[in-house]
Amino acid sequence: MAVLRVENVKKYFGKLAAVDGVNIETREGELFALLGSSGSGKTTLMRMIAGLEQPSEGDILINGRSVVGVSPQHRNVAMVFQSYALYPHMSVRDNILFPLKSRNVPKEQWEQKVQWAISILGIEALLDRRPTKLSGGEKQRVALARALVRDPELFLFDEPLSALDAQVRNIARAELRDLQKRTGITTVYVTHDQVEALGLADRLAVMSKGRISQVGTPQEMYESPANLFVASFIGNPPMNLITRGERVMGIRPEHLMLQRNKPADVTGVTLSLRILLVEFMGSEYLVYGCEEGSEHQRQIVVRVEHSGGTVPGQGDVMEFFASKQDVKYFDKSSGNRLP
Amino acid sequence: MMNDNTVKPVHFVDQDRRLGWAMLSPAVIYIVGFIGVPFVLAILLSFSNATVGNPRITDLVGFANYVSLLHQPIFMTALKNSILITFLTLGILLVLATILSELLAIEFRYKKIFQTLLILPWAMPVSLAAIAWLWLLDSQFSPIDWMLTQIGILGPGGLLGPVRHLYYLGRDMLAIASVVTVNVWRLLPLATVIVLAGRLSIPQDRFDQAKIDGAGFFRILFRITIPALMPVLTVAMLFTALVVFGDMTTVALLTRGGPGHASQILPYWAFLQGIQGGDLAGGAAVALFMLPILLVVAILALRIAYRSQEA
Numbered sequence A: 001m002a003v004l005r006v007e008n009v010k011k012y013f014g015k016l017a018a019v020d021g022v023n024i025e026t027r028e029g030e031l032f033a034l035l036g037s038s039g040s041g042k043t044t045l046m047r048m049i050a051g052l053e054q055p056s057e058g059d060i061l062i063n064g065r066s067v068v069g070v071s072p073q074h075r076n077v078a079m080v081f082q083s084y085a086l087y088p089h090m091s092v093r094d095n096i097l098f099p100l101k102s103r104n105v106p107k108e109q110w111e112q113k114v115q116w117a118i119s120i121l122g123i124e125a126l127l128d129r130r131p132t133k134l135s136g137g138e139k140q141r142v143a144l145a146r147a148l149v150r151d152p153e154l155f156l157f158d159e160p161l162s163a164l165d166a167q168v169r170n171i172a173r174a175e176l177r178d179l180q181k182r183t184g185i186t187t188v189y190v191t192h193d194q195v196e197a198l199g200l201a202d203r204l205a206v207m208s209k210g211r212i213s214q215v216g217t218p219q220e221m222y223e224s225p226a227n228l229f230v231a232s233f234i235g236n237p238p239m240n241l242i243t244r245g246e247r248v249m250g251i252r253p254e255h256l257m258l259q260r261n262k263p264a265d266v267t268g269v270t271l272s273l274r275i276l277l278v279e280f281m282g283s284e285y286l287v288y289g290c291e292e293g294s295e296h297q298r299q300i301v302v303r304v305e306h307s308g309g310t311v312p313g314q315g316d317v318m319e320f321f322a323s324k325q326d327v328k329y330f331d332k333s334s335g336n337r338l339p
Numbered sequence B: 001m002m003n004d005n006t007v008k009p010v011h012f013v014d015q016d017r018r019l020g021w022a023m024l025s026p027a028v029i030y031i032v033g034f035i036g037v038p039f040v041l042a043i044l045l046s047f048s049n050a051t052v053g054n055p056r057i058t059d060l061v062g063f064a065n066y067v068s069l070l071h072q073p074i075f076m077t078a079l080k081n082s083i084l085i086t087f088l089t090l091g092i093l094l095v096l097a098t099i100l101s102e103l104l105a106i107e108f109r110y111k112k113i114f115q116t117l118l119i120l121p122w123a124m125p126v127s128l129a130a131i132a133w134l135w136l137l138d139s140q141f142s143p144i145d146w147m148l149t150q151i152g153i154l155g156p157g158g159l160l161g162p163v164r165h166l167y168y169l170g171r172d173m174l175a176i177a178s179v180v181t182v183n184v185w186r187l188l189p190l191a192t193v194i195v196l197a198g199r200l201s202i203p204q205d206r207f208d209q210a211k212i213d214g215a216g217f218f219r220i221l222f223r224i225t226i227p228a229l230m231p232v233l234t235v236a237m238l239f240t241a242l243v244v245f246g247d248m249t250t251v252a253l254l255t256r257g258g259p260g261h262a263s264q265i266l267p268y269w270a271f272l273q274g275i276q277g278g279d280l281a282g283g284a285a286v287a288l289f290m291l292p293i294l295l296v297v298a299i300l301a302l303r304i305a306y307r308s309q310e311a
Helices: A042-050 A092-102 A107-121 A136-148 A166-183 A194-200 A218-223 A228-233 B016-046 B064-070 B073-105 B111-123 B126-136 B143-150 B172-200 B204-212 B217-246 B249-254 B266-276 B280-310
Strands: A004-013 A016-025 A031-035 A057-062 A077-080 A154-158 A187-191 A203-208 A211-216 A240-244 A247-251 A268-280 A284-291 A299-305 A317-323 A328-331
Touching: A004 A042, A016 A042, A016 A211, A031 A042, A031 A194, A042 A077, A042 A154, A042 A187, A042 B204, A077 A136, A077 B204, A092 A107, A092 A136, A092 B217, A107 A136, A107 A166, A136 A166, A166 A194, A187 A194, A194 A218, A203 A218, A203 A228, A211 A218, A211 A228, A228 A240, A228 A247, A228 A328, A240 A299, A268 A299, B016 B280, B064 B073, B064 B280, B073 B111, B073 B172, B073 B217, B073 B266, B073 B280, B111 B172, B126 B143, B126 B172, B126 B249, B172 B217, B172 B249, B204 B217, B217 B266, B217 B280, B249 B266, B266 B280
Parallel strands: A031 A187, A031 A203, A077 A154, A154 A187
Antiparallel strands: A004 A016, A004 A057, A203 A211, A240 A247, A247 A328, A268 A284, A268 A317, A284 A299
């Protein structure tokens, strides 16, 4: 049985549909990411799962039980906010105890549960400190311990890494992943950062304008985007989209190679590009160009290995090749992928 | 021959020390003239035997005025009432302002109208308010009495006996209760606005987190909201205490300290003795008796305000 099932959920704010018919089903123990830019409805969806908002239409089931109309107090869902929302006037210990006291957990179990949570997160030394005296990474660990301590059915993370410094973020991401795997609690993770979503999630859903564009594993999303939105959203730099009549051709930057490296027996697409800019990225070059003789002056990006020999120079016109299996086609008007 | 290196005199405006004093002087003159001088005079008066007829402060009598105060039953009543009225007003204000700010923190229809009605007592002139309250609490024509009679609490067979009037301003405890009621009515708008400002500065995430952690309304109120409001509440309450303790308008307009001296308070008693009664020295002594109490409260309020600013 799925831990979380979202069935055709809609949420209107006035006439505006923030969430417009979403279906999600998580698998046992997975980390499921909701990826979308701001205003895509991902946070509203998460708040509905937590019970902070009620859906205008549709149903939300946790372990098979409908929770529509159930207050957050009566759902066993833990949430970690972007701000961590630690209670500043309480010590770390009292912060972690708060959900236990609020949920009337018998007093005899408090100490054992707190010890368990802090040992998993390694924050034994912080117990008597105030949240204001903690670093960003420590705050996250305390917030996670507070979420973990009451044995929730479902974890909700709302951009938990965005408040951290870039250096700390990588470590915190690994810790988060590790924690989730060890506890095996099904987790929904909201983020606008595709690096986080692709790196952390077992599966993810890309949201745009209140709808889900595609659901799948990170590899599926990257290799075969279902529509133009996902194609242009996932990948850094994203897929090159080149209009050909009624169709749009999509090619990843790393799938374009110099024409002279083209294997003999492979068919595919050849593009003639005028080079506008070459960026050295360390292990590779990013080559920006536009199609020679085309009226669409859309930039095309090519990844060229550093060890690849000759480097294109600015102003050159060069030919690039992509094999047939690496080229995806989309319908121009609907945006959907063509078979 | 002219020396080109002559130091040009620094312009007045560029001399920070002098300019500073020049700009501070209006405030300093005001404080010295309207607060400092009367204050020193009051101290001198309280140690003299000056009267309105003979206002010289040359005859110093030492602590005689203070000693005689302690033997006056009216003074002791006034001291007791001042403290009682201040505490009751503050306690009721604290509870009501917290409840109202909780109400105003949520969105509902007609909230704007509710807010406007709420602020009205603060905008109303004291004299106008006093007339309205004198009518509401009138011994013969009180609408409150009339309503209580209509619903069967007053009048023959009623809960509070056969009488049709409670004589709010004519009975000891009811007179004090009336003063407290009017005080609360006057100060509630300001108190609510202060508490509401503190309430709205708490991040919404914290309330959402508490709900998800499983806390109900009262746990959130007592464990999350009120602790977060504590610094604001303490400072607001201490400053309000200064206002209530030193204010005589409510009593002067409503009960005139009556019945007898049952609702007498220190500032009004100082006024009655010193100005109405002509005993300048005695009145000054009463007024100065409030000084240590007000000073302690004021120092506490300022220290807490500064400390919460640093935190």
